[in-house]
Amino acid sequence: GQQVMQIPQYQHVQEGEDFTTYCNSSTTLSNIQWYKQRPGGHPVFLIQLVKSGEVKKQKRLTFQFGEAKKNSSLHITATQTTDVGTYFCAAGGGADGLTFGKGTHLIIQP
Amino acid sequence: DGGITQSPKYLFRKEGQNVTLSCEQNLNHDAMYWYRQDPGQGLRLIYYSQIVNDFQKGDIAEGYSVSREKKESFPLTVTSAQKNPTAFYLCASSRLDSRTDTQYFGPGTRLTVL
Numbered sequence: 001g002q003q004v005m006q007i008p009q010y011q012h013v014q015e016g017e018d019f020t021t022y023c024n025s026s027t028t029l030s031n032i033q034w035y036k037q038r039p040g041g042h043p044v045f046l047i048q049l050v051k052s053g054e055v056k057k058q059k060r061l062t063f064q065f066g067e068a069k070k071n072s073s074l075h076i077t078a079t080q081t082t083d084v085g086t087y088f089c090a091a092g093g094g095a096d097g098l099t100f101g102k103g104t105h106l107i108i109q110p
Numbered sequence: 111d112g113g114i115t116q117s118p119k120y121l122f123r124k125e126g127q128n129v130t131l132s133c134e135q136n137l138n139h140d141a142m143y144w145y146r147q148d149p150g151q152g153l154r155l156i157y158y159s160q161i162v163n164d165f166q167k168g169d170i171a172e173g174y175s176v177s178r179e180k181k182e183s184f185p186l187t188v189t190s191a192q193k194n195p196t197a198f199y200l201c202a203s204s205r206l207d208s209r210t211d212t213q214y215f216g217p218g219t220r221l222t223v224l
Contacts (some may be wrong), residue, residue: 006152031211042200042215043153088152090213097143097168098213100154 003027004091006101014109023089023098031091032065032072033073033098038085046074076106084108113137116201116216123188123195131186131219133201140206142184143213146170147198156199158199159184160206188221196223 005024023032031050035043047056049065049072056063062075073076076083086105090098114135123129125169135142141160145153155168159178173192178184188195198220202213 033212042218045212048212070170092211093203097155097158098140098211099155100145100153105150 004029004032004089004099004101006089006104008104009102010105010107012107012109013079015081016078019079019083019106021074021087021089021106023072023091023101025070025091028069029072029091030069033090034063034072034074035088035090035100036085037088037103041085043088068100079106079108081108081110114201114203114214114216116199116219118219119217120218121221123221125223126190128187128189129221131199131201131221133184133186133216134182135184135201135203135214136182136214137203137214138181139203141204141216142178143202143204144168144174144176144184144186145200145202147200153200156186164171189197190204195221197221 007022022042033048034046042076047063052069053067060077064073081090086103088103089101092099117132120142121187143158144156147153147157154170156174157165157176161167162178162181165176165178172190175187198218200218204213
């Protein structure tokens with residue numbers, strides 16, 4: 001199946017600073033999905049990217065899919081305490097399920 | 111979320127016992143999945159099912175078993191053969207649609223082996 005590497009594993013930021021997590025694959029991905037898991041909670045779908053070079057925004061969150069469809073990023077502008085959690089990228093899907101990255105844990109210091 | 115329920119929320123098991131985790135969905139999704147999450151780690155696929163009475167092994171199926179007798183239900187049994195079963199277990203479901211592969215997760219079951 002498709003493998004995805006996600007970095008960094010942990011990211012500490014001051015509230016108000018920006019945050020970025022990166023997802024990389026050695027193979028071309030058909031699509032990439034992003035999920036957020038709050039502490040003690042379960043993953044919740046954020047977005048799916050399908051097209052080469054695609055950029056989507058959700059308020060302070062910006063998602064990008066690389067031109068070669070081998071990498072993706074999630075950028076949060078001016079982090080807030082509500083952004084705390086683990087952000088996962090996931091590839092594949094369809095009948096065989098998703099392959100998740102190990103996630104980036106976002107820790108925000110007030 | 112929303113249409114997937116898992117029970118129990120917390121489960122304690124003695125070594126050598128089999129336990130069954132429940133997962134029910136009312137989203138009319140064809141596909142259902144079981145993942146395992148260890149502290150600070152990502153999700154690893156245990157089993158998945160695309161249709162009733164059919165299921166496939168995921169990456170870490172050893173020591174686990176499943177059944178899919180109804181579209182709405184996909185219970186997972188953690189057997190005594192699973193060497194390190196303490197983990198957070200997540201059930202998910204999705205439509206089998208190539209354009210929309212979003213997975214919807216249940217609240218999870220935290221299993222602790224005593």
